[in-house]
Amino acid sequence: MARKITYQQAINEALDQEMSRDPSVIVMGEDNAGGAGAPGEEDAWGGVLGVTKGLFHKHPGRVLDTPISESGFIGAAVGAACNGLRPVAELMFVDFMGVCLDQIFNQAAKFKYMFGGKAQTPVVIRTMYGAGFRAAAQHSQCLYNVFTHIPGLKVVVPSNPYDAKGLLIQAIRDNDPVIFMEHKVLYTMQGEVPEESYAIPFGEANVLREGDDVTIVAFGRMVNFASEAAAAAQKKGVHCEVIDPRTTSPLDEDTILESVEKTGRLVVVDESNPRCSMASDIAGLVAQKAFGALKAPIELVTAPHVPVPFSDALEDLYVPSVARIEAAIIKAKEYK
Amino acid sequence: MSRIHTLTMPKWGLSMKEGKVNGWLRKLGEPVAVGDEIIEVESEKIAGGIESPVAGVLRRQLAKAEDVLPVGGLLGIVADAEVPDAEIDAAVEAFNASFVPLSEEGEEAGPGTQTVEVGGRRIRFLKRGSGGEPMVLIHGFGGDLNNWLFNHEALAAGRAVYALDLPGHGESVKEVGDGSLGTLADVVLGFMDSQGLQAAHLAGHSMGGAVSLAIAGKAPQRVHSLTLIGSAGLGEEINAGYIDGFVSAADRRTLKPLLTQLFADESLVTRQLVDDILKYKRLEGVDAALAAISAALFDEGRQKTVLAELPERLGKPVLAIWGAEDRIIPVKHAPRAAGEVRVEVLPGKGHMVQMEAANEVNRLIDHFLS
Numbered sequence: 001m002a003r004k005i006t007y008q009q010a011i012n013e014a015l016d017q018e019m020s021r022d023p024s025v026i027v028m029g030e031d032n033a034g035g036a037g038a039p040g041e042e043d044a045w046g047g048v049l050g051v052t053k054g055l056f057h058k059h060p061g062r063v064l065d066t067p068i069s070e071s072g073f074i075g076a077a078v079g080a081a082c083n084g085l086r087p088v089a090e091l092m093f094v095d096f097m098g099v100c101l102d103q104i105f106n107q108a109a110k111f112k113y114m115f116g117g118k119a120q121t122p123v124v125i126r127t128m129y130g131a132g133f134r135a136a137a138q139h140s141q142c143l144y145n146v147f148t149h150i151p152g153l154k155v156v157v158p159s160n161p162y163d164a165k166g167l168l169i170q171a172i173r174d175n176d177p178v179i180f181m182e183h184k185v186l187y188t189m190q191g192e193v194p195e196e197s198y199a200i201p202f203g204e205a206n207v208l209r210e211g212d213d214v215t216i217v218a219f220g221r222m223v224n225f226a227s228e229a230a231a232a233a234q235k236k237g238v239h240c241e242v243i244d245p246r247t248t249s250p251l252d253e254d255t256i257l258e259s260v261e262k263t264g265r266l267v268v269v270d271e272s273n274p275r276c277s278m279a280s281d282i283a284g285l286v287a288q289k290a291f292g293a294l295k296a297p298i299e300l301v302t303a304p305h306v307p308v309p310f311s312d313a314l315e316d317l318y319v320p321s322v323a324r325i326e327a328a329i330i331k332a333k334e335y336k
Numbered sequence: 337m338s339r340i341h342t343l344t345m346p347k348w349g350l351s352m353k354e355g356k357v358n359g360w361l362r363k364l365g366e367p368v369a370v371g372d373e374i375i376e377v378e379s380e381k382i383a384g385g386i387e388s389p390v391a392g393v394l395r396r397q398l399a400k401a402e403d404v405l406p407v408g409g410l411l412g413i414v415a416d417a418e419v420p421d422a423e424i425d426a427a428v429e430a431f432n433a434s435f436v437p438l439s440e441e442g443e444e445a446g447p448g449t450q451t452v453e454v455g456g457r458r459i460r461f462l463k464r465g466s467g468g469e470p471m472v473l474i475h476g477f478g479g480d481l482n483n484w485l486f487n488h489e490a491l492a493a494g495r496a497v498y499a500l501d502l503p504g505h506g507e508s509v510k511e512v513g514d515g516s517l518g519t520l521a522d523v524v525l526g527f528m529d530s531q532g533l534q535a536a537h538l539a540g541h542s543m544g545g546a547v548s549l550a551i552a553g554k555a556p557q558r559v560h561s562l563t564l565i566g567s568a569g570l571g572e573e574i575n576a577g578y579i580d581g582f583v584s585a586a587d588r589r590t591l592k593p594l595l596t597q598l599f600a601d602e603s604l605v606t607r608q609l610v611d612d613i614l615k616y617k618r619l620e621g622v623d624a625a626l627a628a629i630s631a632a633l634f635d636e637g638r639q640k641t642v643l644a645e646l647p648e649r650l651g652k653p654v655l656a657i658w659g660a661e662d663r664i665i666p667v668k669h670a671p672r673a674a675g676e677v678r679v680e681v682l683p684g685k686g687h688m689v690q691m692e693a694a695n696e697v698n699r700l701i702d703h704f705l706s
Contacts (some may be wrong), residue, residue: 002507117488196510197357204587210607234404 002192008051010161010193011126011182014168015052015088017197019059025172027052028064028073029090029126036065048092049128049187074100074125078108078177081123086172089126093139095179108177109152122169122173130183130221130271131319137307140315142144142271145278146220147179148248154178154202155249159223161191163246166200173199183221190198195336203250207259211239214329215259217282218269222320226269229325238333240267248278256282257290264295265332269325274302296335299328340417340427342528343374345413349485351465352407361385361400362394372697375399375411376378380608384486386411387695393417395424406437437605449481449507454526455694460507461500465492469560470533473499474524476542476568478582478613478626479631480506483541486694491701492540498536500527502547504625511621517630517641518571521550522645528558535612537705539563541690542665543571543633544617552650561653563701566662566674566687568633569643571669576637578664583626588614600661600686648675657697658684678704 002040018193019025033056034045043063046053056063066073070091091097098102104125111119117264131140147155150268154176158164171178208223209230218226223244230240241259245252266286270279279300286298301320309315345642358376362368374394381431388394396413399405405570410431411422444463449462462481471491475483481499489496501508502520513519524547535558540548543568552559568574578597585591596602616622631638647654654677658670664687670679680700685692 162615194507194615196620198615198618200618201587206611207607237402 003195004190005161005193006187007164007182007189007191008049008187009160009162010165011051011168012054013193014165014172015055016058018169018172019062020224021197022172024084025086025088025100026062026064026080027045027055027059027090028066028090030068030092032065032067032090034066036063037099046312047090047188049184050268051182051187054088054133065329070096071103075103075107077123077125078121080276081121081177082107082111082119086122086127087240090311091125094127094129095132095138095141097127097143097271098200099113099295100112102140102210104147104177104179105150105153109150112176113152114288116180119126120289121177122172122175122236124171124180126168126180128184128298130182130185130277131308131315132185132221134310134312134315140308142220142273144179144181144248145250145272145276145281148278148281149276152177153249154247155181156202156247157181159218159220159221159244160187161189163200163206163244164173165193166198167202167246168205169197170202181220185312186221188269189224194306202247204246204247205255207251207255208242208244209240211241211262211263213239214265214267215256215263216240216242216243216267216269216325217256218242219248219278220271221262222269225320225322226325229329230320232326238329240329251284253285253289256286260286260290261293264293265335266294267299267301267325271303271319273305275305277302284303298330301325340415340424340426341388341392342413343386345377345407345409345411346386346577347407347489348379348384349381349411349482351556352381353408354404355379355530357399357401357403357411358383359406360397364394364397367391367393367538371699373695374414379410381485381606381612382604382609384691384692385695387416388648390414395419399639408437410435433611443644451507452527454523454530454642457503457523457533458470458509459497459500459503459523459527462488464488464497465494465529466496468495468603469535469537469705470496470498470531471537471539472524472528472533473497473548474538474540474542475499475502475505476540476546477579477629478505478616479541479544480616482506483688484690487698489689490694490698495706496701498527498531498533502544504622504629505611505617510619510625511604512628515625515630515632515636517633518554520547520629521554524551525558534558535556535560537561537563539565539701540567541565541569542687543629546633546639546641546643549646550641552652553643556650556652559652561655561705562647562650563659563704564655565653565697566641566659566665567656567669568665569641570656571644571666572632572638572642572670573666573669574637574639576634579630579634583623585617585628591617597663597687598686599692600659600684602694604688604692640684644662644672645674648678649672650675651706653704654678655680655700657682657689659687659689659692661685662687662689664673
């Protein structure tokens with residue numbers, strides 16, 4: 001029986017296997033080892049939540065602790081990628097993107113285009129996102145939509161341990177800059193993961209459940225909520241198809257459109273704020289390309305347009321819930 | 337023996353925890369004979385029929401179409417017409433009162449797959465049953481031990497039955513050496529050594545049939561009998577488009593139409609089946625393994641090795657089972673095995689006949705072995 005490990009272990013294993021396979025892969029970020037070069041314990045942290053722990057001693061000289069300066073070390077990672085390394089840089093919280101965004105969107109994302117296709121920038125930026133950790137407004141946002149807007153970046157949003165490993169291996173082997181979004185609440189999620197290395201291609205949605213009544217497209221942690229809601233709806237006789245695009249850029253439009261052509265109903269579940277989100281993007285796609293198939297208005301289940309609250313009670317209300325998704329499914333199904 | 341017989345949700349393969357009822361094939365109150373398919377259920381991976389264990393009357397349909405039940409859950413009741421309703425109701429009540437669905441932990445503790453080193457190669461296998469003359473199940477090209485999920489348990493009722501993943505397949509090592517039938521046969525012989533099996537009944541599906549023939553050629557004393565199912569190695573023709581397509585398919589869209597060629601009933605190719613094969617194909621080393629085996633076994637769309645004469649020299653019982661609508665290896669190969677070969681062709685079934693007509697195939701093999 002296949003072995004079960006956590007999402008966090010799957011990410012660690014992908015890094016470990018790719019570092020073993022390719023000497024040009026390096027890992028860098030704040031406390032990625034923790035205490036390296038200082039007196040006392042080395043590899044004390046392995047990143048703020050321990051995701052990179054153990055790599056420092058296994059791959060000497062290739063796990064770098066950086067200063068608390070995202071503008072500096074993200075820029076260094078992009079530069080190293082231009083010069084033959086395959087850096088995996090950890091931006092501790094995606095909420096800190098603001099201080100290093102130029103290096104990402106106006107440098108890394110543009111080099112191939114600006115240099116006539118002659119430059120490649122094989123950098124991976126791993127970053128933690130999402131609410132539910134009681135970490136307040138500045139450490140809880142869900143910003144994959146911002147990167148998705150930018151041509152030249154690939155954006156990966158794994159929802160489970162199997163996908164996390166295979167997509168991170170693909171990200172490291174990819175020759176373009178990749179933003180790899182890790183939901184902090186998913187780190188403890190268990191799942192079957194092969195011990196061998198494997199890569200999952202970008203732009204290929206995973207269909208978790210097939211059904212004829214309602215299509216649900218969900219991202220990251222919301223995929224698991226959508227599956228739960230679909231199971232609940234099934235008990236009421238409503239058969240949902242649950243689609244996890246896995247990458248928001250490139251996006252597997254065909255799988256989404258083919259499903260809506262079959263079901264005629266769409267619910268999009270997205271933890272981001274609703275304006276200019278993946279939810280609105282998928283709704284736009286379907287309204288434009290599958291309008292004739294729609295039997296009901298498209299339902300969007302998203303966070304409200306407010307910062308993530310620090311209050312536990314309010315944060316729980318902020319994140320889309322299984323009950324809200326189920327209500328949207330039923331509403332779409334019952335629309336006349 | 338009780339006069340009341342329960343029909344319960346089967347467990348097809350290690351990962352099955354629940355199944356969905358597709359529909360009843362017999363009406364309430366209808367008489368049924370032993371072996372009649374009464375209800376069709378579906379796991380995440382595949383659908384199949386459940387047979388009546390006894391002759392009697394279908395007295396209760398407790399689950400209805402679309403219901404999802406845990407493994408072991410009560411689907412219906414077969415009993416003689418004269419058994420009073422009150423007695424049946426009491427039996428249902430007693431069943432439900434004592435029924436505990438398999439917990440996740442309980443299942444982990446149960447017998448699962450094991451691994452063993454064979455000549456430096458890690459081989460995964462699953463053993464069911466004990467005693468009797470042992471049997472070894474050998475899957476085909478691109479398959480794994482789960483290809484026997486409808487057969488393994490049934491065949492193990494009277495003997496120890498081993499199913500293994502050949503090198504390059506399933507969860508076994510992906511290194512296949514030269515990928516030849518000889519190499520694969522040596523691995524199976526080494527596996528038999530590791531399990532202390534002096535000799536065994538071999539059942540091979542597709543390429544696994546050719547591997548069984550190669551084993552019989554190398555070490556006839558270690559083979560009690562051969563069961564060749566949709567077998568390679570009996571003629572040159574093979575669906576080269578399938579083989580080449582399977583080796584190169586990299587996504588669901590290209591893989592699914594190929595896999596439908598394996599079955600006469602294409603609806604059996606579920607999303608889960610396609611996903612599982614895609615996951616296997618993406619493992620490091622699988623591409624190279626399949627390419628090596630394919631190069632060793634096939635040349636310009638033909639099978640390189642034909643061992644049809646071998647059964648005659650072997651002088652051991654041979655059973656050939658084929659689906660009449662096999663689109664991978666033509667059914668006309670079935671009677672080509674020389675010697676005293678029993679040939680069974682199942683109408684309306686495809687290459688994966690042991691899955692599509694599991695109950696029938698299990699019965700044929702069981703009868704053949706006894």
